[in-house]
Amino acid sequence: MKTLSKNKTAPSHELCRIFTYLISETNGLSLNDTLNLILKNNSSEVSESSRKEIQQFQKLMNQFIINEIPIQKLLSHPVSEALLKFLNNFPLKYKEEHIHLTGSLTSEFIYPRLKKLLDGPHKKLYMTKIKEVYGEQALPLRGPEDVDRLIRLKENEGFDRYLKILYLPKLILVDQKAHEEASYHMAQELFTTYNVGSIRLKFSLSRATSSSDEQLPSGDNLSSEEVVLGLYNGFKKFQKTHPDFKFILSPSFRKESNFFNSKLFKTRQEHFHSQVNELVELIEKYPYLSEHLKDVDTVGDEKSLYRKEHFNELKSGFRKLRYRGFQIRSHHGETFLTLNRGIQAVDNAMNIWQIDSLEHGISLGINPNRYFHEIFLQAQALNQKSMAITEKHTFYQEIQDLHWGDSKKILQKLNSGKKLNEQEQLLFLKAKFHTATEVEHYQHDVLNRLIQK
Numbered sequence: 001m002k003t004l005s006k007n008k009t010a011p012s013h014e015l016c017r018i019f020t021y022l023i024s025e026t027n028g029l030s031l032n033d034t035l036n037l038i039l040k041n042n043s044s045e046v047s048e049s050s051r052k053e054i055q056q057f058q059k060l061m062n063q064f065i066i067n068e069i070p071i072q073k074l075l076s077h078p079v080s081e082a083l084l085k086f087l088n089n090f091p092l093k094y095k096e097e098h099i100h101l102t103g104s105l106t107s108e109f110i111y112p113r114l115k116k117l118l119d120g121p122h123k124k125l126y127m128t129k130i131k132e133v134y135g136e137q138a139l140p141l142r143g144p145e146d147v148d149r150l151i152r153l154k155e156n157e158g159f160d161r162y163l164k165i166l167y168l169p170k171l172i173l174v175d176q177k178a179h180e181e182a183s184y185h186m187a188q189e190l191f192t193t194y195n196v197g198s199i200r201l202k203f204s205l206s207r208a209t210s211s212s213d214e215q216l217p218s219g220d221n222l223s224s225e226e227v228v229l230g231l232y233n234g235f236k237k238f239q240k241t242h243p244d245f246k247f248i249l250s251p252s253f254r255k256e257s258n259f260f261n262s263k264l265f266k267t268r269q270e271h272f273h274s275q276v277n278e279l280v281e282l283i284e285k286y287p288y289l290s291e292h293l294k295d296v297d298t299v300g301d302e303k304s305l306y307r308k309e310h311f312n313e314l315k316s317g318f319r320k321l322r323y324r325g326f327q328i329r330s331h332h333g334e335t336f337l338t339l340n341r342g343i344q345a346v347d348n349a350m351n352i353w354q355i356d357s358l359e360h361g362i363s364l365g366i367n368p369n370r371y372f373h374e375i376f377l378q379a380q381a382l383n384q385k386s387m388a389i390t391e392k393h394t395f396y397q398e399i400q401d402l403h404w405g406d407s408k409k410i411l412q413k414l415n416s417g418k419k420l421n422e423q424e425q426l427l428f429l430k431a432k433f434h435t436a437t438e439v440e441h442y443q444h445d446v447l448n449r450l451i452q453k
Contacts, residue, residue, distance in 0.1 A: 011053050015082030016089075018046060023086070032061065035079075053078050070155055093197025093244065096190060098359060100252075100299070101182065101203040101231075102169040107148035109185045113172040114147065125217045126171065133167045159335045160301060170207060170216060179230025180237070183247075187238035191245055198246040202297050203231060205251045205275050208261035224251075224278040225285075232292060249289075250329065251279060252297040253314070255305050269313045276317040280324055295327035297359065303337050306345040311352040318353050327356040333363035337397040339371060340439050347446045350453070364447050372436035375399065376429065379414060388417035402431040403438070 018038055023029075026037070035054050038046060057079040063069045074080055087094070117126050118141065130138050134150050141147060151169070153162050172178055183201070190196035205224045207216065228249060235247045253272060260271035283290050296318075318328050332349045336342030342363030349355050375395040382389060389399055404411050407427045413420055420428060 011049055011078045012081040012085065014047060014050050015053065015079055016085040018050060019082055019086045020089075021045075032058070088193075088195050090195060093191075094195055095198040095200075096196045097200045099186075099190075099199060099201060101186075101201060102166040102173070104186055105169045105182055106185070106189065107144040107151065109182070110151070110168055110172060111141070111144040111147045113178070114141065114168060117171060122217060129171075129217055130168070133164055163301060174216070174222060176222075176226040176230035176233075179227055180234040183231040183234030184238050185234075187235055187242075187245060187247070191238070191242060197244055199235075200248040200250055200295075201231065202250045202252040202299065203227065204254065205278070206261065206271070208259070208263075208271070224275060225282060228282055228289065228293065229286075232289065235292075247292060248295065249293050250295050250297050251275075251293075252299045252331075254300040255298050255302050255310075255331075256300050257305075259300065269317075272314055273317050276320055279321065279326075283324065290325070294325070295329050295356070296321055297329040297331065299331045301335055302332060302345055303335050303341075306336070306341040306348065308348055308352060311348045315352055322354070328353055329357040329359055330355045331359040332361065333358070334360040336363055338401050339363055339366060339368060339398070340401070340442065343439070343443050343446055346450070347442075350446070350449065358450065361450070364443060364450065366443075368436045368440040368443060372398070372432050372439070376432045380420075380425065380428070383414055383417070383420055386417045386419055389414050402435045404431050407431060 019034070022034060022038060022041075026034070029037070035058055038054055039051060057074070057077050060069060060074050060077060064071060064074055117123075120126075127139055130141075138150055141150075147168060151165055153165065173182060186201070187199065190199065205227055206222075228251070231249055235245070239245050239247075253275065257268055260268035265271040265274065279293070279296070283293060298314075322328060330349045330353060332355075333342045333346040336345065346358060346361055346364060349358070375398050378393075378395060379389055379399055382393075389396055399414060400411065402411070407424075410420060410424050410428050410431070413424065414428075
């Protein structure tokens, strides 16, 4: 890269130059280590203004880690801009191994297609559904900016809400043509803007559900064949002008018990097996799909899905797919009511579904001792203020499931907001300690098996 004049360039240009030289001279360093090495460079290659930007960025990183600031503050910083330039200029294309269809369509793509629905004969029906999901203030939608506002997760909103705000993209993905346009748009956006040359796309074969706020006004009449062929054709169309572009189609099944077509099937298991058969038939009908239709995934809110019975329901279907050459991937350990259940979900996915790849697995990356002690401190602070621990608190279930033994009266006091005395605080601490130790042992057993596999 040609060296830029430090006196005439914007900070992000100079930072990009610095990053390029340092990263080319090192291997596999974390971002923080890279920033520290830049600051330790006392030569004139790093200007004082760049040092200040990097120091400020490090402070923001630390604030973000402890949830004091949103990630937007980091992304709008000159250091982030410099990293984006570095990544865009990287000589190799990146592989995007984890991307979802409905979560990746831009507001510029969604708005004109959504506007046709809102201007069409079923306008009132669509307006009612949008208000049901996003609230009365959601309408009117005057342009892409208004759509962008609705499909972005706001501060203090969690995973449950994230699944719901993906409703707008679902409204427009109603036929094969829409899926073809969507995959072409994704390929073009990622390839040209973000230097991504390979995509493993996760998408739903069926969006049928008994949950009213997830149901589509158009119904769920779209076949698996239309979905798969639409996405395939869109990617193939882009591949004609960019032959180095690669893609994998990864059908994803929602884990929640209410996500199935209750009009056609008695149980979720029956609907799942039907979709499994459809995938097998698609490969037989269109052999060229086998190059791209190679694995399946499970997605959704798993907070209540961690027991063996939940996994046995889909076990035989996954076995059939595996025999037909599909790899089994799964989103697990992503959301949980308790850390122990999050680990249990991963454990059962490995043992019962025999997954080939674990998506997220957050429950395996949390330090149980720190996690439970932070909960202990939060609960203790509330108790000293005579405030009850209720279901509105994120750690409520963890407190209920501590190993209380003969100390259940302490739990009752915490739940009612009655202050603990010194001896009771000690018993609370012991319950926390023994629970954390047991969870840590279980976590390490599962993690070791995952590493070995």
